[in-house]
Amino acid sequence: MLSKLAFRNMKRSAKDYLVYILTMTVVTALMYAFSSLIFQNGLSVHFEVEGLMEVMIGLATVFIMLIVAWLINYMVRFMLEKRSSEFGIYLLLGIKKKMVSRLYIRENILLGGVAFFFGLILGVLFQQVLLSIMYAMVRMEYHLHIAFHKGTILMTVLCYAGCYGIALFKCRRKFKKMNIHDFMNAKRQNEEIKEKHEGMKRLLFPLSIFFIFLFWTVFGSLSNTLEIILFLIGLVLTIYLFYIGLSAWIICYVRKKGNGIYKGQNLFLLRQFASKVRTMQFTMGTLTALFTLALMGASYALMFSEYENTVLEDKFPFDVQVYSRNIKDDFADERAVIDENGTPSEYYSYHIYTDQDDQVNTWMLTHLNAWGTMYRNADGSPNMPEIEAFLKDENVYYQYDTYMGISDYNYLRKMLGYKEITINPDEYLVQVKARLCEEVQEIGKDLQIGDASGKNLLSFAGIVSDSFSQDGHNGADYIIIVPDAVLERMTPFYKELVVDMEGEIPVDLQRKLSDLTEEERTDMSDELNDDTVEDDIRCGSDNIIVYVVVSMVRENLIPEVKYMLASIIIPLFYIGLVFVSVAVTVLSVQQLSDSAKYRFRYDVLAKLGLWRREIHQLILKQLTAYYLCPAILAIVISGKMILFVSRLFVISTGVPVFAGSFFLKSILLFFGIYLVYFIVTYVGFKRNIEER
Numbered sequence: 198m199l200s201k202l203a204f205r206n207m208k209r210s211a212k213d214y215l216v217y218i219l220t221m222t223v224v225t226a227l228m229y230a231f232s233s234l235i236f237q238n239g240l241s242v243h244f245e246v247e248g249l250m251e252v253m254i255g256l257a258t259v260f261i262m263l264i265v266a267w268l269i270n271y272m273v274r275f276m277l278e279k280r281s282s283e284f285g286i287y288l289l290l291g292i293k294k295k296m297v298s299r300l301y302i303r304e305n306i307l308l309g310g311v312a313f314f315f316g317l318i319l320g321v322l323f324q325q326v327l328l329s330i331m332y333a334m335v336r337m338e339y340h341l342h343i344a345f346h347k348g349t350i351l352m353t354v355l356c357y358a359g360c361y362g363i364a365l366f367k368c369r370r371k372f373k374k375m376n377i378h379d380f381m382n383a384k385r386q387n388e389e390i391k392e393k394h395e396g397m398k399r400l401l402f403p404l405s406i407f408f409i410f411l412f413w414t415v416f417g418s419l420s421n422t423l424e425i426i427l428f429l430i431g432l433v434l435t436i437y438l439f440y441i442g443l444s445a446w447i448i449c450y451v452r453k454k455g456n457g458i459y460k461g462q463n464l465f466l467l468r469q470f471a472s473k474v475r476t477m478q479f480t481m482g483t484l485t486a487l488f489t490l491a492l493m494g495a496s497y498a499l500m501f502s503e504y505e506n507t508v509l510e511d512k513f514p515f516d517v518q519v520y521s522r523n524i525k526d527d528f529a530d531e532r533a534v535i536d537e538n539g540t541p542s543e544y545y546s547y548h549i550y551t552d553q554d555d556q557v558n559t560w561m562l563t564h565l566n567a568w569g570t571m572y573r574n575a576d577g578s579p580n581m582p583e584i585e586a587f588l589k590d591e592n593v594y595y596q597y598d599t600y601m602g603i604s605d606y607n608y609l610r611k612m613l614g615y616k617e618i619t620i621n622p623d624e625y626l627v628q629v630k631a632r633l634c635e636e637v638q639e640i641g642k643d644l645q646i647g648d649a650s651g652k653n654l655l656s657f658a659g660i661v662s663d664s665f666s667q668d669g670h671n672g673a674d675y676i677i678i679v680p681d682a683v684l685e686r687m688t689p690f691y692k693e694l695v696v697d698m699e700g701e702i703p704v705d706l707q708r709k710l711s712d713l714t715e716e717e718r719t720d721m722s723d724e725l726n727d728d729t730v731e732d733d734i735r736c737g738s739d740n741i742i743v744y745v746v747v748s749m750v751r752e753n754l755i756p757e758v759k760y761m762l763a764s765i766i767i768p769l770f771y772i773g774l775v776f777v778s779v780a781v782t783v784l785s786v787q788q789l790s791d792s793a794k795y796r797f798r799y800d801v802l803a804k805l806g807l808w809r810r811e812i813h814q815l816i817l818k819q820l821t822a823y824y825l826c827p828a829i830l831a832i833v834i835s836g837k838m839i840l841f842v843s844r845l846f847v848i849s850t851g852v853p854v855f856a857g858s859f860f861l862k863s864i865l866l867f868f869g870i871y872l873v874y875f876i877v878t879y880v881g882f883k884r885n886i887e888e889r
């Protein structure tokens with residue numbers, strides 16, 4: 198009997214809360230698909246960063262479980278309050294409270310079980326789509342292969358059951374504390390609006406706006422971690438206090454009979470909106486926080502995706518390149534490994550030189566946006582003690598300026614398919630990373646580079662920004678190109694080997710060259726009695742995505758870095774999708790469940806003379822205000838953080854896009870999801886109020 202009643206009630210709840218069921222189905226599918234990357238990720242064995250994807254997905258799953266558990270707990274309590282009168286009647290009829298509790302819990306288990314079953318089926322499809330995307334990202338072919346792993350299924354079951362178990366346990370405790378009176382009045386108490394001290398509470402609204410404005414103004418200038426943490430705590434409090442102030446402000450505006458309330462149906466809309474915000478102020482704050490985190494996660498994922506699509510290919514222009522700080526290195530071991538594992542068509546080795554000066558390094562540290570005023574004195578002059586300490590201790594620029602002869606430079610350009618560049622015997626040019634080209638236009642005015650004799654100064658011939666492997670190999674950020682005769686007065690600094698390869702490059706050539714480098718470092722450590730011997734290769738001013746290695750194999754490194762980036766991009770999108778889906782589900786369920794109550798109010802408006810079309814417009818306005826309020830606040834709050842980080846990202850990585858484009862794309866992405874839920878809610882709301 199109890200099972201039949203639970204099944205019947207479950208079918209009724211599934212109809213009333215279809216949006217919630219669909220969301221839980223999608224969440225289950227996402228859980229299954231992304232959990233499969235931990236247990237069925239065939240890509241991880243191909244890369245040295247094995248385990249990174251699994252760790253990142255695991256961390257993302259922890260955050261998602263917290264939010265899904267909150268959603269389930271919210272919905273279980275919400276449905277309990279909506280059906281509290283029904284349960285009170287059961288108790289009045291003599292049914293024991295324990296049986297009523299079991300009935301409700303059994304209903305929720307059946308409801309969750311239905312969503313889980315269909316979610317697993319959908320999850321298999323999501324898994325194939327996700328794996329296809331990942332394989333395409335790392336330039337590997339994926340063949341459709343449906344396989345089940347007990348680890349994937351078990352993790353999905355445990356995560357889902359854990360979230361439901363916590364919610365149902367709390368629900369059972371709530372049942373024990375309630376009596377017949379509590380059940381009969383629970384729904385009424387939830388609908389009560391206590392309007393006390395509204396005049397004082399409304400001050401929270403302008404104060405919240407002021408704090409958000411202050412946040413936009415000073416966030417970029419916060420100087421230490423403690424200040425940032427305190428400011429973010431204040432921001433979280435502001436989000437929740439904003440809705441208390443907003444509701445009180447609207448109530449006071451209506452009480453004072455402001456002119457706006459007499460236009461159209463504004464009075465009805467304002468009262469509806471104020472009452473809903475008042476009863477949901479904590480929930481609205483939580484939804485705003487979820488939207489904020491979703492927008493931030495999507496924006497940061499788009500940043501890394503843009504880097505992968507536009508910049509990464511140019512980071513490794515040579516098929517193979519090897520660095521050695523031993524200027525007499527003949528690269529015999531490296532050549533042997535390459536000959537054994539591939540088909541080299543050409544070897545070319547050369548030196549990078551230095552004049553044991555640091556004028557170029559000093560100019561870069563005092564003029565690039567990446568460093569700001571960190572290495573300048575108050576009068577704008579270089580802070581030489583700080584610069585010298587930085588060059589010695591940090592792996593950014595080499596301790597001395599780096600130079601290359603024009604003949605080596607043109608030979609390398611020929612290998613890359615670039616045009617030859619000619620300079621006069623009394624000229625020099627500067628080769629820089631493409632992202633720095635605009636920033637170093639004035640460098641020629643300040644550099645003083647002598648000719649072969651060191652007495653006469655060379656003239657500045659211009660700047661070249663072709664892709665040239667300048668993450669520590671051909672200089673770090675820059676290299677000065679001079680006539681070969683000038684090198685006679687300079688000192689060889691380190692040595693490089695570049696290789697042109699024919700045919701397919703083995704997938705493990707990078708690893709074999711890296712193992713060789715590790716063996717050489719170990720031998721040097723034993724020789725010098727020093728366990729900390731490391732290669733002195735420098736990375737330049739890149740400070741968000743940095744990947745510097747002694748031996749580079751283009752066809753191995755690009756997939757490796759893409760896999761690393763995918764380990765960040767995919768979990769961020771995973772979190773964003775779940776967060777925004779949870780948030781809009783709560784918004785939709787709230788409105789759809791209240792539509793029966795609104796039916797009477799809209800019926801009254803119809804009797805007062807409103808046409809059906811006008812009522813539909815009124816519903817549209819009501820839902821739009823309700824949906825947009827947390828979304829717009831989230832956009833305003835997240836906008837500052839996203840724009841600040843995206844500006845740093847563009848400066849540091851050189852992605853060729855407008856810094857605000859990531860924010861705009863994330864808004865469009867999530868408003869697409871938002872729009873789907875909004876349309877479903879609007880259609881369902883109209884249908885519910887028109888039912889007789």
